[in-house]
Amino acid sequence: MRIVWWILGIGTLAVAVYGLHRWLLYLERRGYIYYLEKPKGGGIASSMLELDKLTRPSVEHVIEAHEFHAESQEHDGE
Numbered sequence: 666m667r668i669v670w671w672i673l674g675i676g677t678l679a680v681a682v683y684g685l686h687r688w689l690l691y692l693e694r695r696g697y698i699y700y701l702e703k704p705k706g707g708g709i710a711s712s713m714l715e716l717d718k719l720t721r722p723s724v725e726h727v728i729e730a731h732e733f734h735a736e737s738q739e740h741d742g743e
Contacts (some may be wrong), residue, residue, distance in 0.1 A: 693700040 689700045692698045
């Protein structure tokens with residue numbers, strides 16, 4: 666009888682781990698957490714850029730203008 670309880674326990678644990686995995690994937694798709702995919706960006710450099718945007722809002726407009734310029738150059742080659 667003891668072996669049956671071990672098998673049930675291991676089966677229950679496997680189902681629980683799989684359910685947790687699927688739930689974490691769902692949360693990652695919704696953008697709440699990073700689970701399997703690493704965030705794109707430069708880590709500390711991107712956080713400092715965000716801090717700079719908060720303290721100097723004019724910097725954000727310059728960054729957006731550069732991004733727009735880069736996108737327009739990409740589309741000009743087509």
